Amino acid sequence: MVLLLPILDLHAQDALINNIYGRARQSLNGTWQYIIDPYETGYYNYRWQERDEKDREAYWNSDVPENKTDRKEHGYNDQYTLNVPGDWNSQKPELLYYEGTVWYKRSFDTPMVGRNEKVFLHFGAVNYRADVYLNGKKLGAHKGGFTPFNFQIPKGMLREKENFLVIKVDNKRFKDEIPTINTDWWNYGGITRDVHLVRVPSTFIQDYVVSLKHDSNVKQHTAEGWIVMSGARTGEGVVEIPELKIKQPLKIQGDTIRFEVKLPGVKLWSPTTPKRYDVVITVGEDVVKEKIGFRKIQVVGKQVLLNDKPLFMRGICIHEEIPEQVRRANGVSDAVQLLNKAKALHANMVRLAHYPHNEKMVQVADSMGILVWSEIPVYWTIDFTSAAVLDKAKQQLQDMITRDKNRASVIIWSVGNETPVTPERTRFMSTLVKFAKAMDYSRLVSAALEVHNVNGIQMIDDPLGEFTDIVSVNEYLGWYGGLPSDCRTAQWQVKYDKPLFISETGAEALAGFHGDSLTRWSEEYQAWYYREQVNMMKRMPDNFVGLSPWILNDFRSPRRNNPVYQEGWNNKGLYDHEGKRKQAFYVLKDYYDFVEKNWQTKPLVKRKKN
Known part of the structure; x- marks a missing residue:
């Protein structure tokens, strides 16, 4: 709740x-x-x-x-x-x-x-x-x-x-x-x-939430929620879920109403069955109606559980951009286009980077059964010593959660990306983690951290990992350092006994540029990078719960100024500027096909302890 x-x-x-x-x-x-x-x-x-x-x-x-x-x-x-x-x-x-x-x-x-x-x-x-x-x-x-x-x-x-x-x-x-x-x-x-x-x-429903109670069990699911009225009043109201034949009266006292509702026969929301129900709330003259799915997401030991079953997140990062028209994405049709591309990859999850995407994006993910990581733009080098900046970050985090808290698809709130480790930064970021948890304990909270290569060992020891529910890291072994073949001998050490998620990995390729696998910027190099990454993923520690490579589409960036291979574009996309698939798309899709068939039915491979 x-x-x-x-x-x-x-x-x-x-x-x-x-x-x-x-x-x-x-x-x-x-x-x-x-x-x-x-x-x-x-x-x-x-x-x-x-x-x-x-x-x-x-x-x-x-x-x-x-x-x-x-x-x-x-x-x-x-x-x-x-x-x-x-x-x-x-x-x-x-x-x-x-x-x-x-x-x-x-x-x-x-x-x-x-x-x-x-x-x-x-x-x-x-x-x-x-x-x-x-x-x-x-x-x-x-x-x-x-x-x-x-x-x-x-x-x-x-x-x-x-x-x-x-x-x-x-x-x-x-x-x-x-x-x-x-x-x-x-x-x-x-x-x-x-x-x-x-x-x-004049007196209206300002805000509300309806979600599966966190300790709800398979024998008797229960929803809980609250309603905030604009204008305190007394009187009566009702919460209805017509398909489940639920019509529960509400007693109104003051401007906040809390309630619980039994959900007999409810079908839980998941990527394979994204079931949602019309929920109708009536208080006085005001009536609101919304489609809401019920599901439970939690960490138990080294696993992430969705509806009490182990979850492997087959993800992909997405920018809110339509590269074919070189513009900001907005509205239902753009959301459908982007998420259909993710579905074609056999992804079951998207990381919406590096800021809250438009409301329709999350609503469409809800209807299509795609899990969502939603993030605020606390990015790289903000002023971590400023109380005013922290307040701005809190406001954006609060607004994101307020808008999307009734979306079953959203399972992770992220408080930032690739922030440098200092005591001031860790205080700043951990404050945001605690703030998110205070607002919403029904979801996981994380941040995209960095991994550091120490004598060939991929070391994950960022102190922020102590506060997040899962340890999420961005790693580019073979692109920003070394070659993709370095993945073959890479070993991983994680300080925290928590689920491990690779929040980014990727390499650039100019679509249509071909060479051998050692030719950087070629589609062949990017495909080689993904092959080595996939093989490394199969050897990850047993707390490995998924990945979201960088990125679905090529996107515009003024930082990327190679006059031959970039020209103002970050070309790490699996789809190019025109929406065509690069070779690496098929490498990742094959891996996701493999995971989809083998996850929960048998071990992916015999994993080695690092």
Whole structure:
């Protein structure tokens, strides 16, 4: 069960509303007008002071001159438009590498709003900072490029016609942000996910969770959960699961309701049977409905158990990107495309790197039966000494968990990737692990650590491993050091008596470039790398529970500047820029076929003790 924690008020946002797609809503997706503003002229005056709210030259105010003598130095028109959701880099050639401010504007008419209804403006994500203005008034600001946020619209602010909505979007990188300046992916800017007006009753269901009780047994499964109301009240409600003929009354006292529900005859969610049930919660005038699967994930000794059975994770890492169109992924069709590629590999799990992906990605994984590792962008070299940065990381972790805690597919919350070992970093990261566990003890918590080669021994002794549920490491033996054949003599030592997961491994190959297996950058070298890795995996210690190689698709990265073999692309994908499979795809698929047939029925191989 997820425990309720107070929302961290870091960005002047209102508490997140759960299940936006199950609410009365009006989409504001579509064509928005824009202004590129590298000097932030619309925000600051020439003395570099923030403009007054009523400043007529502020870009959040009307661009229509009052009369023929009126001077306006900004304007929105249909000559300059961007699609929302979407990144600006892929839509306009001049914005390919742009990092800075772009103002988005669209007009809309007010929906029919009941006298006792509240209206929220909800964003799936905006990268990175969003300042939100409606009809010349600031609703608030938010930081974080991959997490949702919403603002309540005050009574009287909405107009019947032609509401003037302006978003200042700034994707500049800073040392004291999450992620920090240094990353290995494209910094796609813009309103990258859905925008909605959401209508709810004056007293409404703010948040809720329904999940399998952790100590539930096969003889009598039980669900538990809680409901948080916006606006304390007394009264009655009901939780229903129609397919299981469950209709349980709720007694409402205050703003938080806790409950347990017996689940006779329930079918548990798993990759082979991703069964979900319509769960309907009614409190007063508010009704929410959502498809929810019930499953249990836990660590017992050196194994990960899914529904009390040993689990081997046949994974693959994924960036939220469609390489065939060189853009940020969003929506159902993109999620289906990416996850179908993973299914073709015979993967049963995906690591969504290195940030929370869009909500549809996790929902589709739920329906397709694909396990999910979900991660916040605490990446490489953030400022681990800063309490403010830690608060930002906590906020993003909280928002990720709040959004996806009812998704059965999500089994691992990750608090970061490849962070350097220092006492300050370990305190920072272990705080995040504890924070995640306090919010949700029904899932595993991990982080992608690094493995170090010490005299030929692959040593895993990162002190953060003491705090995580599984020990996850990124290793590139044969790419960033040595040759793939070094895997043949590699020995592994793990300090912690916990399940071991390889969270990354991989090598680059330019699709269509061929040579012998020793020719780096060739498809043959990448295939050789995977063959040696696979053989090494078969000799791993007996706590080895899976892997998620790097990566499904080639993806854009400004760090990758070899003029022949990269040209701004990280080409470690098993699929190339055009969606074609490289040779290494088939090596990994064969291994996953082998594991799928042999796991739980007989030992994969006789493993050696290192």
